[in-house]
Amino acid sequence: MAATAAAALAAGALVVAAAAPSTASSIAAAPSAGDPHADGTWTVTGPAHTDLSAELSVDSAGDLRLAVDRDGLPVLLPGRLGIRTDAHDLTTGLSFVSKRERTVHESYTMTTGKQLRQSVTMQEATFTFRGADGASLGVVVRVSHDGVAYRYQLGGSGQVTVESEASTFEVPTDAKAWVQPYQPSYETERTETTAGTANEAQPKTCTGDTCSFGYPTLFDVGGSYVLLTEADVDGRYSGSHLDHKDGSTSYSVALADDAPVTSTGPLSTPWRTAIVGSLDTLVGSTLVNDLAPPSKVKDTSWIRPGVDDWSWLSDGNSPGNFDRQKDFVDYAAAHGLEYTLVDAGWQESWVPELVRYARARGVNVLLWFDWNDLKTQAQRDAWLPKVKAWGVAGVKVDYMYSDSQSTFQWYDAILQDTAKLKLMIDFHGATIPRGLQRTWPQVMSVEAVRGEENGQNPTRDIFLAFTRNVVGSMDYTPTWFSRPGRQDTLARELALPVVFESGWTSLGDNPEGFAAQPLAEEYLEQLPTVWDETHLVSGSPEQQAAGDRQVVMARRSGDRWFVGGILAGASDTMKAPLGFLGKGTWLLQTVEDNGGSLQRSVRTVTSADALSVPAAANGGFAAIVCPAVKGRTDCDEPVVTAPSTSLVLDPSTTTAAPGAQITVDAQFTLPQGAALHGVRMTLDRDRLPAGWTATGRDVTAGSLSAGHVLGGDWTVTVGKDQPGGAVDVPVWVEYANPAGKNAPPVHVEQVVHVDIPLHGTVYASDLPFLSQTNGWGPVERDRSNGETGAQDGNPLTVDGTVYSKGLGANATSQVQVDIQGRCTRFDAKVGVDDEVAGKGSVTFIVQGDGKQLAATGVVVGGQAAVDLGADVTGVHTLTLSVGDGGDGNAFDHADWGQAVLTCAD
Incomplete structure (x- = not known):
């Protein structure tokens, strides 16, 4: 048996050792099965050499509570458990039925993150309770070396509608707290406060005396740190956040939008998760990933994390400029960066050429999308295979801004689609990671942070190292050295991509800004984005005696350590004990501030030494440590670029x-x-x-x-x-x-x-556009204008008549197509689409090579389609324009129904 288990563990399998149902000897004050009035307490201890335990109890009213101890001292006070469905109230009147225990061993490999290879052991206990109406509730509790988590299990095979949870974390009111007012973008600022007075830090978004806070939320309870979050959320459920009543100890789990969750049973809810321990334990924790389902992608060889240069932050108009994007490709190629990210504004007409240009230079292209263009399966089926065929390596999808169940179902769908097509993905304008990168390893990063694009706040950055970035990759977009009015030093900016982990690290400056900082360029050329090991070297979210906050992080890639230190506040000396290094002698290569520039030094150290760096206000440093071998004078590895062919x-x-x-x-x-x-x-x-x-x-x-x-x-x-x-x-x-x-x-x-050559009958919607402009979203092919996304319209319908072919537009709009001088006639049925319910007024104009050929008067919503035709003999550029009818373009959804050309045979 032992050999079999060891082999399975080596292969990355889940191995469990199950115990028989518990007896009185394994239960403290065990109640009689089926007695709702008997008190009972059960202790679930962590694996060997851990100091955590969880105590689940049921009182005489049948109310469940869970508490967490560390080293025998309370960290989380007894907090309510329970769940309500539309059929059963399983929050009170519960009676104990049974308990089963097992040890969970898992070994797995990540494609991203703070520690690529994971081996984890958790002790698990599954408790079964019976409600007052006979319904069954399962409560699964897991304890690991770095935290405690629990989830609910609801049996049955029919539909389950969850209305709410009673899940509550109880924190002493005087515990120091770092909280973030909840918004589904997760882009609000965190504040240092206390657990009881957290609402005072909340902006005016509270309801009465109750305020909402987003995950992950950090508390210091008597020197033990507790980071509250959740894990394993997908489309079977919704995301949640924490509600807190002013002055209370209770932080209650609230489902997104306060909306019911409907799933097919049996249902296992997400894990309510508390990462617990020292700050180093928190920073190194992989608990959120440990609780997530295994990878759904068998072959991960195509998944390649890396560094990209991203033009939008420093040059907002550049994504719409082909020549400027080539500058960023050239920069990436010259400095060994794996990717260029092209953000909002790119054009279908030139992206394939840019991709070819980049790939020939050893650079792959990542492409930004508004989620409204990928919201439906039809939209994804239209866009994702197309960009894959262009050679795009991955997509960045933006603006989801929701924790609702329907949005998590969308995440499920696009993750399946991108995995099938072997497209990597970055979620921007998104929810926090909840183990997503283990289950779907093509997820390179997630925003859910108030990052560099939202202005600078050095104190916020310290908090992020101990909160948001603990639970998964964080798309912060650092290193805008040439930023006007920059509020930190050059060395601190350089340290950020080490302090913050992200599978894709999007560098924020432009080629000219980077070129002005050659030492930063050299450092970034060496930078990995995935790590074999991560340690907190020093620092805390709390203010130091000198009036500053600081953090120093060390991350290992192969035989090299990358060290980043950032400081917020007054100048101070940053100290980094080098005990994380192994035996022997090492080269320490440090980049630090020198007035308004950077300087680099190299010296020999051992693990007994400590790095000491005088840092200016809001300063920092970046370093590389490598084995000191004979003849080696620095830690740089050569940057090899693709040759010109x-x-x-x-x-x-x-x-x-x-x-x-x-x-x-x-x-x-x-x-x-x-x-x-x-x-x-x-x-x-x-x-x-x-x-x-x-x-x-x-x-x-x-x-x-x-x-x-x-x-x-x-x-x-x-x-x-x-x-x-x-x-x-x-x-x-x-x-x-x-x-x-x-x-x-x-x-x-x-x-x-x-x-x-065009020949026979040709529909305008089947031709490539030379150009297009539109008053609301893109011009649609064979569907109405709809909303702002591509392919999000409805069947073209004017006054009840549906047209299978045509163009959907919104005033003011113009489409140009090349008809090669081979066509003789253009005809269409034009009108205002029924989707605007009789509103709107528009005009239609047909032009050939700049000359007006035909036009309508004002056409209004609810009016029957108008026949519009023109002789286009000899025309090369056909222009179809929509005007606003003279009263603005609200509701001006204009249809070119059955827009057809008659061309030579």
Whole structure:
């Protein structure tokens, strides 16, 4: 049995040792089964060498309470437990039925986080109680070395509607507290206060004498720290927060929006979680992930954390500028950064070209989305495969701002979709992590923080190290060195991406700002974003004698330690004992402030030494520690970048009719430098439209020396049913990344742009837009304008008539399409969509090459569709415009129903 358990543990399996139902000898003052008036207390102790225990009790009224002790001293006072459904009140009148115990061992590997390899042991006890009406309630309690958690279990296979929980954490009123007023964005400021007076720190968002606070919430109870949060939340439930009545000890769990939760039984609720211990225990805790379900993604080889340069923070208009985004790609390529993140403003017309440009330089592109464009399955099915085909490595999704059950169901859906497509994801404008990154390892980071983009607050940053970042990756977006009016020093800004863990670390400055700080550049070139080990070296959220707060964090990657220290408040000396280092001699490479610039020093240390850094007000430092081996003078590893290569396609553009053949010739060269290895060239058949075929073989080379040419050729046949328009035929070359260390292959790609002449009947909604503007969200294809998201409209409907094809717009709107001079007639049924319930007034205009060809008068909501047609003979650029009817554009949802072109055969 022991050998079997050990093998399973080594394989990353869950191993449990179950005990028989408890007897009187294992229960203190055990009640008689089924007696609702008997008191009882059960103690669940942690695994060996831990100092935590939980005491579950039931009183004579049948009320459940849970308390937590550390070293035999109370940390959490007895707090109520229980749950109400629409069918049963399981908060009182409960009687004990049975108890089962087991030891839970888990071994698993993360793709992100403070400690990639986890081995955890938890003691678990499952208690069964019977309600006054005979309904059953399970309470599962787990105790580990770093905390206590419990959840409810409701049996049955039918629908379960949870109306509320009685779950309450009881904290002494004089306990020091660090609280955050609850908003579903989690972007409010944290405040240091006490448990009893926390409401005084709350802005005017309370209801009477009750205020709401967001997770995670930190308390100092007699020198033991308690961080309250929750774990394992998905679409079966909603998120929650804590409600507190002014002056009381009680922090009660409140479901999101105070709305019922409906699930299919049997139901296990999320874990109500208290991380408990010293500050070092809190900072190193993995309890939230330990409580989460195992990974749903078997193959994680495609998941690659890393550093990106992010243009939006320092240059808000840059995401809409192709040339400026290339500057950020060039910077990432030159400095060995894995990614460039393109935020709001990107255009479908040039992103594929930017992706090709970046990947040829060894940089992958991450793409921002408003969640309104990915809210429905239809929207995700339209967008996610498309950007994957472009070569985008991952997406950043923004503006969810909700803890509701429906939003968690959306998280479930998009996580399944991105895992299937092998797209990594970052959630911005999101809820806090609750173990999500263990279950869905493609989640690289989560915002849920008032970060760098929301202004600076050095004190807030200290609090975050002991609260928000404890429970999961935090997309803080640090290192805006050139920020106007910056409130911290350069060295402190440099330390932030070490103090704060994030699987994707989005650097906040622009190429010019980074170039002005070469020592910072050198440090960031070395920076990992995932860690083998994490330690709090020194510091506290509490104010020091000198009037400042500080934290020093050490994180290990391989054989190197990265140390970051930040200070908030008056200048002070920051001390970092180096006891976390192993035996032997080490090189300590430190970057610190020197007036208004940075300076670097290197010295030899051992684990018996301590680093001492004089820091200016709101200052800090960053360091790297590596083994001191003979001949080594610093801790830097070389930055290896992708060489410049050339892939030329002949032809690069061509025109071909349906059924025609195209011969594609490709030549790939490395002009200079060391030979490339593992080279493969192919025409990507998987990305050809349906009905297209290609013949020809892939070309490979074990190595390709500078000046040599790798050539390939293919014959492509256009599908016989291919409609008119433009199609890109991709040819790519991949070779082994010279950076090594399991870096992904470098991907060099070019396309043959094939124009298919328009012919026969062509719908405007099937043509690519040369340009589009719209008064509310994007112009929609084959659906109404809807709301602000793409593909979020309804069937095009005017005065009760539904049109299967067409465009949905909102005044003022303009769409331009290329009709190649091959069409003779444009016709449409135009009107105001029924989704605005008879409101709205618009005008429609058709232009050809800038000349007005046809127009309507004012068309109002509820009016029957108007026939609008024009002779477009010889026209190349067709422009379809919608005006606001002279009374503003509110409710001006305009439909171009059955917008069709008659073109040459």
